[in-house]
Amino acid sequence: MGTDDLVGRFGLARVLEPPGAFPQAAWRLDATPVVRPDELLVRVERLKVDAASFRQLSTAAGGDAERIADELAAIVADRGKLHNPVTGSGGMLVGTVAEIGDARVGELEPGARIATLVSLTLTPLRLERILDVDLVTGQIGVEGTAVLFGASPYAPLPSDLPRDVALAALDVAGAPARTAATVRPGDRVAVVGAGGTSGLLCLHAARRATGPAGAVIAIDRAASALADAAATELADAVVAADATDALALRESYLGAAGSEADVSLNLVDVAGTELGTVLITRPAGTVLFFSMTTSFAAAALGAEGLGRETTMLIGNGFMPDRGAVALAVLRENSVIRGIFERRHAA
């Protein structure tokens, strides 16, 4: 792969400011809706704004839907992408393939409905209208266009699942897929944040991967989330604990599970949960950090300070299954699908 291929694969020709940056690091992208050979042009119908970004926008706008819409429009007009300058985060989108670059003919058909599996922080976006803002889910109905680069992953939207349910699952698809690839039969698996969107999918993926010989322990601090996790009946134990209190987490976990985990999944969207997660994992075990609030230094120096050689993985959101594992959970598990329909369906 020469440099020319990289330009198309990674969208380098779409960067306006600063020159030479990659699209995510760039301040401003060129969102002109004309496809280059390596690109797809998408007619956008819905944005799912990242939770951290939506919380910030909503707070700044005093919870007013119209002001949130104005601010979203202003960011996209200014940057050529929905890259919240305060939180640094984006989201994903759903739309219909409108045009296919010459180099990609045959890959899929125009008219195919897809969800992007790449962050909006690097997706060229142009908005014509904002139709509605869902204050609960952070989903935004829009008219507009987006560009996908050669290397930008996407998934066809399944026809057997409600759109917003599929969207919620695809948004966090890397977590259950990486869980499935990491957990071995017989492993004891701790799921920290088990009642959240990615937590429920990971509970199912972990249970499937570890099998009847293994154990799955569901941990969450919110009673309602924990009740949902318990309702799946996937966990051998369900633990109410705040992962920011490392000692309390360890005590509650050990009280229920008996011994440290072989693999722990951290899916908690609050800062300061690295030490606690390391402390419920056996020293030669593995922690997968999926939360964007994870601090590299807190994890590295924290484990060192505890004298533990814990293998710690950065939860890369891309997996080659491109969402298949996450969608399979919704098809295999009617309880989780029911919870997703209650939480996410419009």
Place this chain on the structure above:
Amino acid sequence: MGTDDLVGRFGLARVLEPPGAFPQAAWRLDATPVVRPDELLVRVERLKVDAASFRQLSTAAGGDAERIADELAAIVADRGKLHNPVTGSGGMLVGTVAEIGDARVGELEPGARIATLVSLTLTPLRLERILDVDLVTGQIGVEGTAVLFGASPYAPLPSDLPRDVALAALDVAGAPARTAATVRPGDRVAVVGAGGTSGLLCLHAARRATGPAGAVIAIDRAASALADAAATELADAVVAADATDALALRESYLGAAGSEADVSLNLVDVAGTELGTVLITRPAGTVLFFSMTTSFAAAALGAEGLGRETTMLIGNGFMPDRGAVALAVLRENSVIRGIFERRHAA
């Protein structure tokens, strides 16, 4: 292990502010030189200040050794540990075991000379005098006392290596040990920052682990560092490149190596090298990030944006060998030992 054991193992009883914090997160520790049952008391002779911390202190003091000493003394007096409040980093120390807690009798003898393998950011420290400040190496001659907790790793200082040479190697000991545990025979290994202290040790560890069937590619941007890496004759190719320029790094790397690496080691102490390191690694390959400048989000979202499922590891500094792999490099490799003696010996 009950909560009581944890208190001694992790030094929780040494935390003064804020109550309930772990020693690293704490603002202030109790450095009183009286051992608890699970502790060691160390008579300190030398501190090795973390590079980022020493650079900050030196810049703030206009490069004046006496002012650096004053500032070091002030931090330790204020916090009960050498935890630079600006950089958040620490360092390590060398000293002699003065007292051994009741629960640890027999573990080693009083009078044993040791280096700590745990950060000074969580080591209770009291300084009586600062004797000298080495502006080149960031090593500080002192008189004082430190406390090691039950779980705090340390290594006996070897008698066959100069103290400051051993200290330099032990300071980064986790990197070569984890390299040795990760690289498999026949792997193609890229070492980004190969000419630095940890880079040279990792070059040797990578060469040993991959064997003659594998390949090792040494990358550095500094000509002098690269010359040292080349002098080891451990690398199949030596590449001059700036890892902050992802595309240029990839082009230079591929020009020399031919194909992407199975395992890449990032040992570069500057920010913004995550994308470049991912781009020289094959999508199903592994990156070990050892640099404290690594951004969790830049790595996770960066790989996702490139559509690469790269396995990315947080470079936890602790390994159960407690420095043995790093010291073995200096014994096995006279070229690297010579470079260390030139760079680090007093």
